[in-house]
Amino acid sequence: MRQSNLFTKTTKNIPKNETSINAQLLIKAGFIHKEMAGVYSFLPLGLKVLNKINNIIREEMNVIGGQEVYLTVLQDKNIWKKTDRWDDKVVDNWFKTKLKNDTELGLGFTHEEPLTAIVRNHVSSYKDLPKYIYQIQTKFRNEIRSKSGIMRCREFLMKDLYSFSRTQEEHNKFYEKSKVAYLKIYKRCGLGDNTYETFASGGVFSKYSHEFQTLTKTGEDTIYVDEKRKIAVNKEVFNDEVLENLGLNKGELKEERAVEVGNIFTLGTKYSELLGLKFTDEKGNKKTVIMGSYGIGPSRVMGTIIELNNDSKGMLWPKEVSPFNVHLVLLNSDEEVVKKVGEEFYNTLQKNGIEVLYDDRQDKSPGEKLADSDLIGIFQRVIISKKTVEKNRFEHKFRNQKDFKLLAEKELLNLIK
Amino acid sequence: MRQSNLFTKTTKNIPKNETSINAQLLIKAGFIHKEMAGVYSFLPLGLKVLNKINNIIREEMNVIGGQEVYLTVLQDKNIWKKTDRWDDKVVDNWFKTKLKNDTELGLGFTHEEPLTAIVRNHVSSYKDLPKYIYQIQTKFRNEIRSKSGIMRCREFLMKDLYSFSRTQEEHNKFYEKSKVAYLKIYKRCGLGDNTYETFASGGVFSKYSHEFQTLTKTGEDTIYVDEKRKIAVNKEVFNDEVLENLGLNKGELKEERAVEVGNIFTLGTKYSELLGLKFTDEKGNKKTVIMGSYGIGPSRVMGTIIELNNDSKGMLWPKEVSPFNVHLVLLNSDEEVVKKVGEEFYNTLQKNGIEVLYDDRQDKSPGEKLADSDLIGIFQRVIISKKTVEKNRFEHKFRNQKDFKLLAEKELLNLIK
Numbered sequence: 006m007r008q009s010n011l012f013t014k015t016t017k018n019i020p021k022n023e024t025s026i027n028a029q030l031l032i033k034a035g036f037i038h039k040e041m042a043g044v045y046s047f048l049p050l051g052l053k054v055l056n057k058i059n060n061i062i063r064e065e066m067n068v069i070g071g072q073e074v075y076l077t078v079l080q081d082k083n084i085w086k087k088t089d090r091w092d093d094k095v096v097d098n099w100f101k102t103k104l105k106n107d108t109e110l111g112l113g114f115t116h117e118e119p120l121t122a123i124v125r126n127h128v129s130s131y132k133d134l135p136k137y138i139y140q141i142q143t144k145f146r147n148e149i150r151s152k153s154g155i156m157r158c159r160e161f162l163m164k165d166l167y168s169f170s171r172t173q174e175e176h177n178k179f180y181e182k183s184k185v186a187y188l189k190i191y192k193r194c195g196l197g198d199n200t201y202e203t204f205a206s207g208g209v210f211s212k213y214s215h216e217f218q219t220l221t222k223t224g225e226d227t228i229y230v231d232e233k234r235k236i237a238v239n240k241e242v243f244n245d246e247v248l249e250n251l252g253l254n255k256g257e258l259k260e261e262r263a264v265e266v267g268n269i270f271t272l273g274t275k276y277s278e279l280l281g282l283k284f285t286d287e288k289g290n291k292k293t294v295i296m297g298s299y300g301i302g303p304s305r306v307m308g309t310i311i312e313l314n315n316d317s318k319g320m321l322w323p324k325e326v327s328p329f330n331v332h333l334v335l336l337n338s339d340e341e342v343v344k345k346v347g348e349e350f351y352n353t354l355q356k357n358g359i360e361v362l363y364d365d366r367q368d369k370s371p372g373e374k375l376a377d378s379d380l381i382g383i384f385q386r387v388i389i390s391k392k393t394v395e396k397n398r399f400e401h402k403f404r405n406q407k408d409f410k411l412l413a414e415k416e417l418l419n420l421i422k
Numbered sequence: 423m424r425q426s427n428l429f430t431k432t433t434k435n436i437p438k439n440e441t442s443i444n445a446q447l448l449i450k451a452g453f454i455h456k457e458m459a460g461v462y463s464f465l466p467l468g469l470k471v472l473n474k475i476n477n478i479i480r481e482e483m484n485v486i487g488g489q490e491v492y493l494t495v496l497q498d499k500n501i502w503k504k505t506d507r508w509d510d511k512v513v514d515n516w517f518k519t520k521l522k523n524d525t526e527l528g529l530g531f532t533h534e535e536p537l538t539a540i541v542r543n544h545v546s547s548y549k550d551l552p553k554y555i556y557q558i559q560t561k562f563r564n565e566i567r568s569k570s571g572i573m574r575c576r577e578f579l580m581k582d583l584y585s586f587s588r589t590q591e592e593h594n595k596f597y598e599k600s601k602v603a604y605l606k607i608y609k610r611c612g613l614g615d616n617t618y619e620t621f622a623s624g625g626v627f628s629k630y631s632h633e634f635q636t637l638t639k640t641g642e643d644t645i646y647v648d649e650k651r652k653i654a655v656n657k658e659v660f661n662d663e664v665l666e667n668l669g670l671n672k673g674e675l676k677e678e679r680a681v682e683v684g685n686i687f688t689l690g691t692k693y694s695e696l697l698g699l700k701f702t703d704e705k706g707n708k709k710t711v712i713m714g715s716y717g718i719g720p721s722r723v724m725g726t727i728i729e730l731n732n733d734s735k736g737m738l739w740p741k742e743v744s745p746f747n748v749h750l751v752l753l754n755s756d757e758e759v760v761k762k763v764g765e766e767f768y769n770t771l772q773k774n775g776i777e778v779l780y781d782d783r784q785d786k787s788p789g790e791k792l793a794d795s796d797l798i799g800i801f802q803r804v805i806i807s808k809k810t811v812e813k814n815r816f817e818h819k820f821r822n823q824k825d826f827k828l829l830a831e832k833e834l835l836n837l838i839k
Contacts, residue, residue: 012489012553014544038540040494041527046540047492055492072429075464075472077457078495078560079577102519102529104576105566110458112519112529123455123463127431132785136429143495143560149522159521160496368549 006049006329008364011035013048015377026223027308028154030320034380036328043151043159045304050381053328055162058303059141061193061325062164065186069179071139071166076119078143080111084118088279098146100159112145117272117298120167121280124294128169131286134294135175139166141303153225156264156308166299169277171284176295180269183299187217187267194306195323199313200266201237203228204251210273212250213242217301218263221312226265229258237263264309267301314405320382321405327384329362331421334378336371336390347389350399350414359421379404385421423466423746425781428452430465432794443640444725445571447737451797453745460568460576462721467798470745472579475720476558478610478742479581482603486596488556488583493536495560497528501535505696515563517576529562534689534715537584538697541711545586548703551711552592556583558720570642573681573725583716586694588701593712597686600716604634604684611723612740616730617683618654620645621668627690629667630659634718635680638729643682646675654680681726684718731822737799738821744801746779748838751795753788753807764806767816767831776838796821802838 013035020039023029028045031037036051047055063073079102085091091111093099100112113119120138128134144163151159166183170176184202191200196219203218218228218237227240231253238247238258248255277283277294286292307326314321322328331354335347347365354361362383364374371390378386388400388409399417402409412420430452437456440446445462448454453468464472480490496519502508508528510516517529530536537555545551561580568576583600587593601619608617613636620635635645635654644657648670655664655675665672694700694711703709724743731738739745748771752764764782771778779800781791788807795803805817805826816834819826829837 006489010487010489012541012544012550012555014550016543018543035544038543040496040536041498044494044496046494046536048540049489049491052490052492070427072423072427072466073469074466075469077461077463077577079457079461079562081458100519102517105564110517119457119463123465124429126433126435126455127429127452133429133431138429145496147522160494 006362008362009366011049011362013050015380023154024152025154025156025308026315027156027311030311030315030380031155034320034382037155043148043157045155045158050328051307054307054322054326055303057326057328058194058306059162059164062190062301062303063141065190065193066137066139066164066166069137069182069186071137074120074138074140075142076113076116076123076140078112078145080113080119082109082111084122084280085111088118088276090118098148100145100147113142114144114146115298116140116142116165117167117276117296118280121276121282121296124169125280125282128282128284128294131171131284134284135168135170135179137166137168137179139164139299153223154308155304156312157225158304161305162303164301164303168297168299169282170295170297171286171292173295176271176297180271180297183269183297184215187269187299187301190301191217191219191266191306193325195310195314195326196266196306201228201230201235201263203237203239203263204242204247205239205268206242207271208273208275210275211271214268214270216265217267219266219309219313220261220263221309222262223312224262224264226263228261228263230261231258233257237261264305264312266306266309267299269299270297272296272298314382318376319380322382322384324384328381329360329383330385331359331361332364332378332381332383332386333361334364334374334386334388336374336388338365338367340391343389343391343394346394350387350389353414353418354421357418357422387417387421423779425779426783428466428779430467432797440571441569442571442573442725443732444573444728447728447732447797448572451737451799454572460565460574462572462575467745468724471724471739471743472720474743474745475611475723476579476581479607479718479720480558482607482610483554483556483581483583486554486599486603488554491537491540491555491557492559493530493533493540493557495529495562497530497536499526499528501539501697502528505535505693507535515565517562517564530559531561531563532715533557533559533582534584534693534713535697538693538699538713541586542697542699545699545701545711548588548701551701552585552587552596554583554585554596556581556716570640571725572721573729574642575721578722579720581718581720585714585716586699587712587714588703588709590712593688593714597688597714600686600714601632604686604716604718607718608634608636608683608723610742612727612731612743613683613723618645618647618652618680620654620656620680621659621664622656622685623659624688625690625692627692628688631685631687633682634684636683636726636730637678637680638726639679640729641679641681643680645678645680647678648675650674654678681722681729683723683726684716686716687714689713689715731799735793736797739799739801741801745798746800747777747802749779749781749795749798749800749803751781751791751803751805753791753805755782755784757808760806760808760811763811767804767806770831770835771838774835774839804834804838
């Protein structure tokens with residue numbers, strides 16, 4: 006894409022009440038726009054990152070057998086009354102609205118109830134199970150405060166998968182599989198080294214749930230990390246009994262601030278029981294389906310990536326989630342010969358299927374272009390200037406490294422791919 | 423995908439109040455689930471079709487220079503007050519909700535206001551224009567009644583593009599370009615032959631707007647069609663003056679029922695004036711940006727495709743929007759040799775990058791499998807049975823044709839691709 010055509014510009018104006026690093030940088034770089042606290046629009050560069058994260062998640066959910074659906078925002082109260090989650094005294098972050106005839110509706114903050122009701126229409130026999138169903142869909146939560154940029158929003162995208170199993174054993178097997186998939190997602194998003202499988206409080210059906218916590222100074226949670234075993238314990242369940250239970254040694258644990266980037270939960274028969282989701286087993290007996298839920302917020306992951314990967318100049322996108330693979334920056338673009346090399350190399354990159362943002366802007370100084378490039382933070386940058394053209398070379402630099410290289414076209418293409 | 427793994431089943435149970443053909447068939451085939459009137463969830467097969475339509479639209483919007491964004495559902499009333507579109511007496515189909523502190527919010531029914539406000543942050547000079555910005559995003563409209571299945575919903579996906587131009591001439595040029603893109607979208611979705619560019623009422627800034635109307639008996643609109651010139655006039659502007667204006671001869675026009683599958687509209691400076699979207703021209707003068715809006719509802723297109731393409735057995739998906747390219751149906755799957763051929767050919771299709779739904783179900787009779795296949799309506803079907811295996815052939819049939827062919831593997835693969 007030509008940067009001269011991109012409608013967004015970088016800016017120094019950020020809303021005064023925007024205190025989070027992630028939203029400050031994303032607004033400065035033109036990735037997002039703040040509509041109100043906790044409600045952000047995604048502009049072209051931001052949407053590109055979000056879609057890359059979505060696709061990584063989608064691929065890993067498909068690998069473990071997930072099938073994708075797209076449920077609705079508007080929620081019928083009758084189904085939520087069955088599980089006692091309609092009343093604002095029980096669930097305190099509903100957004101509610103009304104039809105013209107005054108029928109109250111909710112805006113979905115999660116989807117256990119409607120999906121369980123759908124699955125009930127399609128599952129009746131043990132032959133129909135297990136099933137793993139997910140969506141990447143917009144959720145609404147009426148938070149009293151919303152101060153963490155795109156990491157805790159009132160309106161946000163969420164991947165929620167729900168598992169429907171016949172036995173506890175079948176459930177446990179998928180639950181473990183989902184952990185592997187989650188860790189792979191964080192690795193691909195560049196969060197692998199800092200993300201810990203973390204024991205958190207469970208429910209009636211399971212002693213623990215599991216969170217995935219990424220270490221960041223700005224994190225909302227406190228966790229205790231065992232670096233060797235690459236696991237952690239959330240403060241909420243941090244006590245001697247739990248440590249003994251997990252075979253952890255208090256002395257070897259490090260207290261850290263972290264942000265929850267995903268969580269998985271054994272639901273047992275809580276929803277299936279109340280909503281009548283049963284199946285007939287091999288022997289003809291009616292049994293209740295065992296469920297699990299598996300959540301991850303793509304925009305929260307995006308915010309976490311930025312909280313971890315920024316410097317005084319701007320953002321540093323890891324390869325797989327960078328809005329483009331390469332930022333091609335043309336300096337001295339008023340010189341015909343430089344422009345010609347730029348246009349040709351832009352075409353070459355496109356022919357090779359390499360996603361490129363091409364800074365072909367005529368009215369910006371080299372200083373402005375390089376500052377914008379650092380702020381936007383594309384994974385790698387190629388500079389074409391009078392100097393590089395004279396040497397018949399290209400200047401290449403990874404955003405997260407200090408040194409650049411002068412390379413001939415062929416070497417450069419090999420490096421970029 | 424293996425049909426034995428697909429969680430949805432076909433059904434004969436449809437909600438009693440579901441009178442539209444499109445929703446009846448889509449529910450029977452397990453493509454969608456009705457949450458309430460005008461609110462439908464998309465299940466795996468339905469979501470596949472919807473995504474194909476979205477991608478066709480996305481491709482054609484990119485061709486004419488569109489850049490994609492993703493704005494929010496939750497709307498700040500202050501910006502809508504500036505254009506006098508907040509009051510329920512002015513816009514009668516708002517859904518509204520509230521923050522915990524009682525601040526009223528709206529659920530977006532369109533996005534002229536918020537996008538214009540965003541663009542104002544990024545556009546200041548004639549060098550920044552023209553720009554074409556679109557999204558594929560969920561809209562909410564509080565309709566009193568909602569009886570047309572997925573064709574008129576309270577919650578629905580919409581592609582809305584907005585153009586921002588410097589001069590009327592520049593606007594007109596893009597407006598004409600958008601018509602070409604729209605007609606290409608309908609052609610690719612299999613609606614080309616039945617869809618007419620239709621003159622409809624304009625506004626302050628343009629005598630006409632343009633709709634794209636697809637002829638269907640169940641359509642909500644009445645239009646007058648000139649088949650030779652492939653244009654039509656909406657009843658709302660059908661009068662002698664307009665006919666003379668357009669050079670149309672009343673005697674050559676045919677009255678038809680049709681459904682509006684898209685519309686494009688010259689907004690002029692209506693929103694840019696009220697929201698202060700101005701630019702400095704070459705001479706240093708402040709001017710107001712000229713806008714246009716260009717809408718198309720992917721789920722409405724999906725519903726229209728079904729209204730036009732169905733028979734007593736089910737749906738008939740056109741090639742580019744079929745949930746899968748091929749339905750591979752294994753009959754006599756209890757015979758080992760038949761099963762072996764089925765598995766091998768399923769692998770062959772996947773290796774060739776052909777999307778296939780593979781009916782490998784063991785507990786269904788040939789009659790049930792063929793009935794399900796006709797109902798689901800994938801573009802083409804391949805049957806493998808004891809009979810075909812004995813002949814070392816495959817039975818191939820297009821859903822919209824009566825005759826089948828017995829083909830060897832190589833011929834079949836060439837036909838399918």
